[in-house]
Amino acid sequence: xxxxxxxxxxxxxxxxxxxxxxxxxxxxxxxxxxxxxxxxxxxxxxxxxxxxxxxxxxxxxxxxxxxxxxxxxxxxxxxxxxxxxxxxxxxxxxxxxxxxxxxxxxxxxxxxxxxxxxxxxxxxxxxxxxxxxxxxxxxxxxxxxxxxxxxxxxxxxxxxxxxxxxxxxxxxxxxxxxxxxxxxxxxxxxxxxxxxxxxxxxxxxxxxxxxxxxxxxxxxxxxxxxxxxxxxxxxxxxxxxxxxxxxxxxxxxxxxxxxxxxxxxxxxxxxxxxxxxxxxxxxxxxxxxxxxxxxxxxxxxxxxxxxxxxxxxxxxxxxxxxxxxxxxxxxxxxxxxxxxxxxxxxxxxxxxxxxxxxxxxxxxxxxxxxxxxxxxxxxxxxxxxxxxxxxxxx
Numbered sequence: 001x002x003x004x005x006x007x008x009x010x011x012x013x014x015x016x017x018x019x020x021x022x023x024x025x026x027x028x029x030x031x032x033x034x035x036x037x038x039x040x041x042x043x044x045x046x047x048x049x050x051x052x053x054x055x056x057x058x059x060x061x062x063x064x065x066x067x068x069x070x071x072x073x074x075x076x077x078x079x080x081x082x083x084x085x086x087x088x089x090x091x092x093x094x095x096x097x098x099x100x101x102x103x104x105x106x107x108x109x110x111x112x113x114x115x116x117x118x119x120x121x122x123x124x125x126x127x128x129x130x131x132x133x134x135x136x137x138x139x140x141x142x143x144x145x146x147x148x149x150x151x152x153x154x155x156x157x158x159x160x161x162x163x164x165x166x167x168x169x170x171x172x173x174x175x176x177x178x179x180x181x182x183x184x185x186x187x188x189x190x191x192x193x194x195x196x197x198x199x200x201x202x203x204x205x206x207x208x209x210x211x212x213x214x215x216x217x218x219x220x221x222x223x224x225x226x227x228x229x230x231x232x233x234x235x236x237x238x239x240x241x242x243x244x245x246x247x248x249x250x251x252x253x254x255x256x257x258x259x260x261x262x263x264x265x266x267x268x269x270x271x272x273x274x275x276x277x278x279x280x281x282x283x284x285x286x287x288x289x290x291x292x293x294x295x296x297x298x299x300x301x302x303x304x305x306x307x308x309x310x311x312x313x314x315x316x317x318x319x320x321x322x323x324x325x326x327x328x329x330x331x332x333x334x335x336x337x338x339x340x341x342x343x344x345x346x347x348x349x350x351x352x353x354x355x356x357x358x359x360x361x362x363x364x365x366x367x368x369x370x371x372x373x374x375x376x377x378x379x380x381x382x383x384x385x386x387x388x389x390x391x392x393x394x
Contacts, residue, residue: 002360003316006292007150007178007351013203013248020205020244027239032228041239048246052210055253056195057186064211064219064232065242069177070101071222072196072211075233076173077105077144079194079213079220081114083171084141090114091140093132097121097336098146099175106144125154125284125337133164142171147179151333151349152284153293155183162191171217177201177209181252182290183260187212199241204248208241259354263291266356270294273365277372279385279394283334283347292352297339299394300382301346301375309371315364318349342381343393 003011012020027044029037049060066072077092084090094106096118106116117135121127127145136143143165148155158174165172173194179185180195181202187195194217198209213219213232225234252259267289271282274296283295298306303319310317319331330344339347350364376382384390 001314001316002356002364004350004352004356004364005316005318006353007153007201007290007349008318009200009206010203010353012200012205012244013251015251016204016244016248019247020240023240023243027243031237031239032226044239044243045237048242051246051250053212055185055249056180056197056212057188058212059215061230062212062215064213064229065237066196066209066211066233067207067238068200068209069099069175069196069198072198072209073099073101073144073173073175074105075211075219075222076194076196076213077102077109077142078222079217080142080144080171080173081109081112082220083217084114084139087141089139089141091117091137093117093119093135093140093143095119095121095127095145095336097125097149097151097333098144099150099177102144102146102175103332121154121336123338124288125149125152125333126288127156127161129157129160129164132161133168136164136168136170140168140170142173144173144175147174147176147185148183148290149284149333150178151331152295152337153178153290153351154284155179155288155290158192159190165193166191178290181249182256182292184256187214193217199245199248202248202252204245205241208238208245210245255354260291263352263354263356266352266358266361267292267294269358270350270352270361270364273362274368277369279392280372281339281343281394283337283339290351292356294350294352296348297334297343297394298346298348298372299343299392300379300385301372303345303347305375306346306348306368306371309374310367313367313371315367318351319347340393 027041029041031042031045049063053060053063162172171193174192175196177198180197193214195212200206219232223234279299281297330341334344
């Protein structure tokens with residue numbers, strides 16, 4: 001099997017798995033307890049907080065552990081909205097291709113009286129900082145823009161946008177779920193006020209993540225209860241998961257430059273091979289994208305059939321976000337960059353891991369070419385295109 005869906009989830013690293021298992025035995029106490037066994041668990045928790053903060057340039061007290069990226073996104077956005085409401089500012093700026101954890105939260109806030117501006121991301125999948133600045137109004141309380149897109153992998157000009165938000169004195173939240181552990185992220189240099197991350201995207205366990213909130217930002221609680229996480233997130237902490245997340249992030253940070261350089265070579269080899277297929281298009285900017293992300297549209301086929309046949313040939317891939325895999329609608333990300341419905345339905349996302357080999361990349365290229373040709377051979381849409389009854393779009 002060739003696993004090429006790392007944007008959906010990654011396998012836990014050996015180091016993280018070892019830490020996870022050891023903590024189940026060595027630190028199973030409640031970190032809120034005062035006796036020694038509880039304090040051992042608390043030590044693990046606070047060391048993990050220090051390790052995570054160090055990787056992103058934050059202070060340990062600015063880190064709140066969560067169940068993952070979706071919870072962190074929700075808490076950050078609702079915090080920005082609550083702080084804005086107190087000042088009579090009820091306008092939020094975001095983009096049309098955010099993760100649904102962001103978009104659905106914004107939809108909920110609209111029902112509570114907030115207004116939302118969703119910026120276009122254009123064909124290359126990059127947000128224009130000038131358009132962000134133009135969208136900020138006197139009543140804007142929050143700008144929330146993802147660091148890197150989960151489907152097409154485009155990396156946004158976060159530092160420039162952060163500087164604009166700082167100048168305008170508007171809170172800036174960044175969904176960095178796809179970025180942290182894969183590209184350098186520094187909340188201080190990037191002028192980020194709140195940032196969301198999830199462990200299972202960088203070889204940590206599922207069900208654990210973190211929210212960075214700059215000192216002075218009082219978070220709005222999503223979960224009421226005990227005083228865990230300094231009152232910011234009630235519930236007994238997942239100590240083994242948090243410890244394993246910190247280990248995975250340290251490993252990812254230590255090997256980032258070497259791994260990224262190698263994965264970029266594999267990514268570009270894969271892109272070049274797939275571009276040989278007639279009437280296809282790479283989605284998103286070819287250069288300014290995550291090291292392992294490859295996303296294509298192939299005209300005249302259905303993405304679901306492509307995925308099933310690739311699976312039959314030992315390749316794990318996706319057509320977009322795993323969070324919307326049950327939907328029959330085309331990707332909102334691809335529609336946002338201008339792909340029409342018929343083309344967006346024929347999409348393929350391949351997200352490579354650090355262990356991918358040249359032989360595996362070449363096998364993916366050969367197999368995708370064969371499967372696309374096979375699906376087109378009995379596609380009525382492709383037949384009409386070849387007969388000139390319809391015009392090619394790609």
